[in-house]
Amino acid sequence: DFARQLVEAARERTRHQETYDGSYRVIGYPLGDVPSHVGVCTDLVVRAYRAQGIDLQVLVHEDMARSFRAYPGTWKLAKPDRNIDHRRVPNLQTFFQRKGAALPVSQSPKGYLAGDLVTWLLPGNLPHIGIVSDQMVSGTQRPKIIHNIGAGPVEDDILFVYPVTGHYRYRR
Secondary structure, eight states: OHHHHHHHHHHHHTTSOOEEOOOOOOOOTTTOOOOTTEEOHHHHHHHHHHTTTOOHHHHHHHHHHHOGGGSOOTTOOSSOOTTTGGGOHHHHHHHHHHTTOBOOOOSOGGGOOTTOEEEEEETTTEEEEEEEEEEEOTTSSOEEEEEESSSSEEEESOTTTSOEEEEEOOOO
C-alpha cells in the first residue's frame, strides 16, 4: 500500500551518503532535484514522494502560484520560486494543511502511523520534517522516524525529542 511504499522509499535514502546542504540551487523543473549526494530533511520527503509518482516540487509550486499569499512570507519573496519552495518546511506544512492532510498533534505515539509526516521546531527555531517509520523503537510502542537532521538520512527515535509542530497524512 501507499504508506508502506513511502516508508520503503524513505528508508532506501538511508543507504546513501549525503552531505547536508540547504543552500539555494537552480534545479530543473519539473522533476528537478539537487544532486543525489546532497540533501536536507525536505529532500528526503520530496524524494520518497517522487518514488510514488507524486512530485511535491510541482504541486507546491502550482499551489503557491495560485495562492502565494497563503504561504509564509518568511523569505520576503515577491513570487514563488520553483527551485527552493518545496525545500522549505513551512511551505510543505502550508501545502499539506491546504490539501486537508493535517492531523492532530498528539503526545501519544499511537496516533502516528507509518507514512505520516511530522514536523518539529529544533533549537534555534529551525523547522524540521520526517516520515514516520513502520519500525518501533525497541521496547516501546513509539515509531521511529526517517529523517535527515544533518548527518544524512537516518531512521531513529526522535518523535518526541523536539516540539512537534505538525502531523500530516498526504496521499493525494
